[in-house]
Amino acid sequence: MTEIYMDHAATTPVRPEVLEAMMPYFSVEFGNASSIYSWGRRAHHGLDQARDTIAGLIGARPEEIVFTASGSEAANMALKGAAWGLRSKGNHIITTAVEHHAVLDSALWLEKNGFEVTFLPVDSEGRVSPEQVRDAIRPDTILVSVMHANNEVGTIQPIAEIGSVVKESGALFHTDAVQTMGVLDIDLSRLDIDLLSFSAHKFYGPKGVGALFVRKGVRLDPLVHGGAQERRRRAGTENVAGIVGMAKALELAVAEREVEVPRITKLRDQLIRGLREIPHTRVNGSLSERLPNNVSVCFEFIEGESLLLNLDMRGIAASSGSACTSGSLEPSHVLLAMGLSHEIAHGSLRLTLGRENTENDIEYVLNELPDIVHRLREMSPLYDK
Amino acid sequence: MTEIYMDHAATTPVRPEVLEAMMPYFSVEFGNASSIYSWGRRAHHGLDQARDTIAGLIGARPEEIVFTASGSEAANMALKGAAWGLRSKGNHIITTAVEHHAVLDSALWLEKNGFEVTFLPVDSEGRVSPEQVRDAIRPDTILVSVMHANNEVGTIQPIAEIGSVVKESGALFHTDAVQTMGVLDIDLSRLDIDLLSFSAHKFYGPKGVGALFVRKGVRLDPLVHGGAQERRRRAGTENVAGIVGMAKALELAVAEREVEVPRITKLRDQLIRGLREIPHTRVNGSLSERLPNNVSVCFEFIEGESLLLNLDMRGIAASSGSACTSGSLEPSHVLLAMGLSHEIAHGSLRLTLGRENTENDIEYVLNELPDIVHRLREMSPLYDK
Amino acid sequence: MYSEKVMDHFTNPRNVGELPDADGVGEVGNARCGDIMKLWIKVEDGRISDVKFKTFGCGAAIATSSIVTELAKGKTLDEAEQISNRAVAEALDGLPPIKMHCSNLAADALREAIADYRKKHNME
Amino acid sequence: MYSEKVMDHFTNPRNVGELPDADGVGEVGNARCGDIMKLWIKVEDGRISDVKFKTFGCGAAIATSSIVTELAKGKTLDEAEQISNRAVAEALDGLPPIKMHCSNLAADALREAIADYRKKHNME
Ligand SMILES: Cc1ncc(COP(=O)(O)O)c(C=O)c1O
C-alpha cells in the first residue's frame, strides 16, 4: 500500500546517520557525564562536542546552549524562568495570539500567577509587526515572545526587526524556533535574540531532546532544579545519546539546506497550486513569508478529522487544526486569530513536506484529495451545490 | 586493562534487550503519538503498552503514570506542581535534610517564593522516623516528601509508615524512588503514597526518561505547559523510544529481582567487610535498612576526589561525596546531616554494584584500595601514624 | 482510536442523503463546535419507514449518524424516541471518551425529527 | 578534565614528605573546604635548597603542591615569593575553572613558609 508521510511539522523520523551517532552512548559510553572517571569523561566529551557543534551552527557560544527534553520544556523555561527571574524588574509579558501552546499556556499560567500578559493580534496572514510590539512595550515589560514560524500555517515572523525593537526597550526577547531550526538560517551572533527554543525531533533528530539558547548574561530561574548539570540551569542526568543525536541531525540539516530547501519549496508550491483547483478552498498563511515545507488550506463545508481519516485510509498522513484532532473543543486558535470563522477553521488541512517526499507523492495526494473532499461535501448539510 | 564499573547509583548501561525494544521507534514507528493516522496510532500503541506495563509492575493504574524526562523533572513536578496546585489550602511543606538535590533545591526555591519548608534532621544512619513527620505536620501542611532510599549512603526510609502518618493529616505524600525502582518491591495499591518519582537510567533503561506516579484524584499544576500530552499534565512530544525502553527495563528488573538482589547483597556485604579492615574507615548509613547495591565508607585523612582519580587509573569507576566531585564547595549534605565532620565527609567513597559486577570485581577492588588509601594518607598532613 | 464498527460506519455510512418529502426533519449541533447533523424521517403507520442524514463533523459524528439511521428504521416513534446517545455509542462498540459528549448527537437529531413530525401532525 | 601535566604531578608528585629540620613551614587551607597544604623549606645562602609538602585534597591540590615545590627549588626567597597561584596553574597547562579558587593554594603555602622563615630569622 502507498504510504506517504506529510506531517513533518508534527515530527520526523530519526535519520540513520543520526541513530548511528547515538548508538555508542546507550550501552557502551553510558557513563554519567558528571562523573570524573573515564566513562564519565567520555560521555562528557560527547556532550561537549554536541554542544560545540550546535552552538557553531547557530552563531552561539557553547555555554549558551542549555539542553532540555523538548521544545515545550525549552519554551516553558524561557517564559517561566524569565518571569520568575525578573519579577523584581516588572511583571508584564508580551506574546502573540498564534504561538504554540507551549508558549501560550505558559503565558496563561503566568497570568494566573500574578503576571500581566498582552497577546498581540495578527493579520489575516498570521503576522505581527514590529510596530505592534513597539506599541505594546511598557516600562514594566520584562519579556517578549514571538515565534519564528508558525507550526500550523507556516507564516514566518519578522523576528530580526522585532528583536531590535525589544532590545531598545531592555526587555528580553524569546523566539520559538521549533519549526525553523535546521530549515531557515539562524545566526544568533547577528540577531537581537536572548532566548531561542528548538526541538530535535522536528529536524530528523530523536524525540525527547530540545534546547534553549540563553544569551550570555541572561539570568533565568531554572524550571528543573537539582544537580549541577547544564551550569545549574537545568538539572537531571544528561540524555547524552539524544543530545549527540540532535547535534548530528542539525549538522546534516544545515549541510543539506541549500539543496533541500529549494527542492521542497518547489514541491510545496506545486501542491498549493493543485489544491487551489478544488472549489471552495482557501490557502492559509502568507504565501511569501512561509516555511518551505508548509501547505495549509481550508476546505469549506467539511470537517478536518473526517478528512484525515479518509486520507489515512489512502495511506496519507496529514494533520488538521480541527477541534477533534487537538483534544480540545475549539478549532485551531491560530486560524481563529487570523480571522477565520469556526466553521471554516474546522475544515483545515495541513500537509508538511520532508526529505522523503517526492513529486510522485504530490501527484498522489493531488489525485486522491479532490475525491475525498467531494465525498465529504456530498455528506455535508452545509454544502449547497 | 581491567575496567570495573561500580557507580550504578549514578547511572547504568542500557541493556541490549532494552535497546532492541527501543529501536523500532526511532526511524520506523516514528510517528507523533498524538496524531490520528496510522503512524501516530502505532506510536501511541507503543506508549500505551509501556504505560500499562509500568503501571502493572508497581500496582498503579495506567492513567496514574506521567512520563517525564528524568527523575529530577518528576521530583520538581511533584513538589512545585503540588505547591502551586494546593496553594489555596496551605503553604507548608515538609521534607528531609538528606534528599537528592532535585527535591532539596525545589523546596529551597519554593521557600524563596512564599512557601514554608521544614527540613527534618536525620539520625546517624540517615533515617527519619514517622514520629518526626507526625510532629512536623501542621494544619497548613500540603506536602511531605521523603525519599525511599538515599542515593549516597543507601539508607532506606520507612515510607510505608510515613505514608500512613501523612495520609491521616490529609497532606500529599511524595517519595523519590529513583534509587529503589526495580530494586525494592513497590506496590502502590498498598502504600499511602500520592506521588512517586523514578528514572529509567538507574535501572538499565535510557537516560532522558523518568516518570511521576500521580495517584488518581491528585491535582498538580503542570511544570511543562503546552500540548495535551499525558492528559494535559506534561506537555511535549512524547519520547516514545525512551518510554518503551523504560518499560522494558523495569520489566526485566522486576523479573530478575528475586535472583539478582540476593546475589548483589552478598557482594555488597563482602565488599563492606573487606573495606572495614582498612584502618580509620567508617561505614556510612544503615547496615540493615540498606539498598542491596550500596557501599558507602569514609576514609579518614584523605580526600575523595584524589581517591577517585587513583581508582580510575586502576580501572575502577566509583563516586564520592567530596565537594570536589559535586561541583559545589561543600561536601555531601547527606553525610553532614548524619553528623559527620566536614573533614571526614570529604573522604567518602561510594561503590554501587550492578548486574555486571562479580566476585572477582570485589576482590580486585579490595586488592587495590588499601594501597591507594595508604599512599594518599602518606601524603596527607592530617595523618599521624 | 476508533472501533472497527465506527470505522465501518464512517467508511460506508448508511442512509446518507436527504428525503425531499420527509415527514419530519431534525437538526442539531452547530458549526462553531464542529458538528452538525441533519436527519430526515418518513413515517408510515406510526413507524419510521425511511431515514436519511447529512453530517458535517468528525469520524464519530458521521458514524453515530449512520448507525442511528439503522437503529431507527422500522421502529415505532415511541421506540425510536427511546434510543439514547449511550445506546448509539454502545451499538458502535464504544467511542473514545472525548467523543462521548461532543460528537454523539445523532440520537438527539432523531428525537428532533420525531418532534418535528409530531408538531406538524399535531401530535404533541 | 585535568591536563596531562596535572595528572603527571598528581600521579607522581615530586617532593612529598616532611623536612624535620626545616627552616620555614607554611600551612594553608582547612579541612572544612577539603584542602590542606603544608610545605617545608630549607634555605641556604638566601635560596631555597630543599622543599617538601604534604597535602590533603583533590587532584588539583596535590598537583599544584607538587609543581610549586619544583618551581621553588633553587630560587631566592624574593624570587620564590613572586610565584603566583596563576603561574602555578599555568605551569600545569591550566586547571579547570572550578579548581582555580578552591584548590590552587600551593603558592600561598610557599609564601607562608617563606614568611615563617623570615620571622624566625628576624628578617621581616
Ligand atoms: C535519589 C535520587 N533522586 C533523583 C535523582 C535524579 O535523577 P535524574 O538524574 O534522572 O534526574 C537521582 C539521580 O541522580 C537520585 O539518586
Ligand SMILES: Cc1ncc(COP(=O)(O)O)c(C=O)c1O
Ligand atoms: C512552534 C512549536 N513550538 C513548540 C513545539 C513543541 O515541541 P515539542 O513537542 O518538542 O515539545 C512545537 C511542536 O509541536 C512547535 O511546532
